[in-house]
Amino acid sequence: MTQKRINISSGAPWEAIVGYSRAVRIGNTIEVSGTVAVEGDQLIGFGDPYIQTKVIIQKIENALQQAGASLSDVVRTRIFVTDISQWEAVGRAHGEFFSEIRPCTTMVEVSRLISPEYMVEIEATALILAE
Template sequence: MRRQHISSGSPFEAQIGYSRAVVAGDWIFVSGTTGFDYATMAISDDVVEQAEQCFQNIAAALREAGASLDDVVRVNYVLPDASLFEACWPVLRRHLGRARPAAMMVSAGLLDPRMKIEVEVTALKPG
């Protein structure tokens, strides 16, 4: 099975040693993705804005792999503060409402205290 590695250009990928996404056959595994704008390495203080940026980053990786958010079959959400999750629901519904993937949310600390949400997805290439 051929593997393709996709990078977002985030310095975290090189520092830690991972890919934004890995394509293995028809499967696309997108790493936990936070709300950093990788072009500027800026991150909003607002959890909803971070969630939106997460999905922009994930969508870019999926596009490069030949898929879209509509192809997501599994999603995992990690938030240090579980009470902030509900505020993100409209963003999650807007981006994944058609795909309706299997989902899980956990509350756990993240690498950088500025990070308020991290999203990991698995997608199956269309067709």
């Protein structure tokens, strides 16, 4: 049985250049690409990892909704931060969305993200369970 692939686009010009989608759904699984706190060409929450994390999760939620899912379907997040000493701010924002859902998660420090202003990048995996 072949399962249909659905690519979800954010409309960012980088998707075509780099060759990626904001999210991909195959069957009941949705993978959301690494997401940063950028709307259009503007970073939201400059210098504030808490605000960046909130904006990112809202963007992930939007991608999931386009794929027919919600944050409650998230089973895993991967959080990349450029300064691990800011883990509490990032974790607090993550917890505001996921305190009841409680997906598996990983937070790691990376030397840098694609732009020096980006402090946080998050990926997510969602699994839609049959009712």
